[in-house]
Amino acid sequence: SHVRELIEKAQREKKRMFFSHFTSTTHHPWGLPRDSKEIEYVNTQGNMGWHRDFNSYLNTVRFQDAWLGELLQLFEQHGIANETLVVLVGDHGQAFKEDITTRTGTYKNGHVSNFRVPITFRHPHIPRVQYEANATSISILPTILDLLINTGSLNRNDMVVASDLIHDYEGQSLIRPYKSSQRGRRAWNFGVINSGASMLSVTSADAPWRLVIPLDRASQWRFTDLKNDPLELDPLEKWSMEQLVGDVRNFYGEEVSHWVVQADAVAQWWAWERKRLWGYKATKWCRN
Secondary structure, three states: OHHHHHHHHHHHHOOOOOOOOOOOOOOOOOOOOOOOOOOOOOOOOHHHHHHHHHHHHHHHHHHHHHHHHHHHHHHHHOOOHHHOOEEEEOOOOOOOOOOOOOOOOOOOOOOHHHOOOOEEEEOOOOOOOOOOOOOOHHHHHHHHHHHHHHOOOOOHHHHHHHHHHHHHOOOOOOOOOOOOEEOOEEOEEEEEOOOOOOEEEEEEOOOOEEEEEEOEOOOOEEEEEOOOOOOOOOOEEEOOHHHHHHHHHHHHOHHHHHHHHHHHHHHHHHHHHHHHHHOOOOOOOEOO
16 A cells, blocks of 8 residues: 555655654545445434434544554554654534534634534553644644654654744643643633635633624624533524624623723734735635
8 A cells, every 4th residue: 555655765765754644534525445345323214314424424433433443553564653743633613413513514614513623642651642722723733743742753863843832822732731821811712614715713711602703795703612601502693793792791701801802803813914924915705
């Protein structure tokens, strides 16, 4: 296989190996090879047919787990398992009918299920720890650098370089206590969903609240309290920021409404800054 050839080439040349592998099986439309047997994890017969997509997804998870097992076995066979850090992460979540009945999928759908993505760092000698933090995938690279620096995996010169580089990234290392705020500044998280220019999700590591702001004229401002409503069954949605802030103040209090105002301001800056960095010119359908 291609992966086997890559490993053997790195071993022959005595070089470090780094590669990313995108497994698309668990992506919509959750198709399996024709010779794969499908298991009915949930009832999909008759009136329960609305579970069909979720059942197909679970079958692709099983198929992909088997493939990842083969991949890890390949590392064992070549004697590199103890020298290889495996990072498992998804590109986005998926809102099924079991999550939200009004709109499924990821397209222009700000439901939290589309943004919940776990990250796993796997190495035989890393302690098994369940780490809880409201973070994003920008923490992956700082975590890898931190592990390389503190496990004796680098020579002295490379360690100096890595120790300097780690401070150039926005994300925090996940092998250290996560700082939800510092010097009065919150650790903000941002997320986009396809088609990319329709809405922006905002959370902060120090609070359970979530705001989705529209970047076009077809979406609403959306607020949820993930502590008391983790499945977002009762969101507040309004066509203006002023209306949303008023409703949040009435239902949740002054502190939460202040957070919403601050989150919107930070999100507007973040969206503008990304347009500037990437040289993006907004169309007439996008907000400035």
